[in-house]
Amino acid sequence: MTVQDVLSHLWNFFSVFLGIIFFLELTAGVLAFVFKDWIKDQLYFFINNNIRAYRDDIDLQNLIDFTQEYWQCCGAFGADDWNLNIYFNCTDSNASRERCGVPFSCCTKDPAEDVINTQCGYDARQKPEVDQQIVIYTKGCVPQFEKWLQDNLTIVAGIFIGIALLQIFGICLAQNLVSDIEAVRASW
Structure with missing residues (x-):
């Protein structure tokens, strides 16, 4: 296995990991909205x-x-x-x-x-x-x-949207890096 293969796998793993975290955050947000009374009881x-x-x-x-x-x-x-x-x-x-x-x-x-x-x-x-x-x-x-x-709903929502955009940007950059690694490997 070459260095390019290892790097490609690592960046793919990073991309998938960020995607999973993003999906879990999105799921948690939806569940928090749906089960807000349960969350209120748990907080109490x-x-x-x-x-x-x-x-x-x-x-x-x-x-x-x-x-x-x-x-x-x-x-x-x-x-x-x-x-x-x-x-x-x-x-x-x-x-x-x-x-x-x-x-x-x-x-x-x-x-x-x-x-x-x-x-x-x-x-x-x-x-x-x-x-x-x-x-x-x-x-x-x-x-x-x-x-x-x-x-402060707009501020809280803005923070969550900002974090989500950073995660999506990270996924895009990781996939771009994987494509560049694949292109360099194909040119050899």
Whole structure:
């Protein structure tokens, strides 16, 4: 087997590999559109499982805090989802100081504050809902993510189309290179 044969096979493999990835991305996009309610349920399930383990893993805690601060949300569908966490639930047997509270990342931010008040969520869910809205975000992260996705749909679609075009361009270049290798080999 010559070097040209090896190169030709490698570029064919690369082209087929890019084609398979493109097809899988296209399939995932169609399935995400068709099964959007299932994906929403899975996202809800994922967030609630992570709320249960909030204090168990510092990386998970940082991820949840970042998400809640970025999307200005609290819990999967609302602040009461924090009842799933042993430190934040409102049961009488919970002796934690954080009882009936939420993490600081659920708190509305005061632009005048330079230092984050990590205790701002304490007892927040014991207040009436009208008063809660002043102190914490009451919207859940799943609806906020859906809103963000709708607001930025053109940007998200543009990114996916750009990636798809790059993949198609890569497939075309690989096939062009294979043709050039075949032409050089035929001229010998």
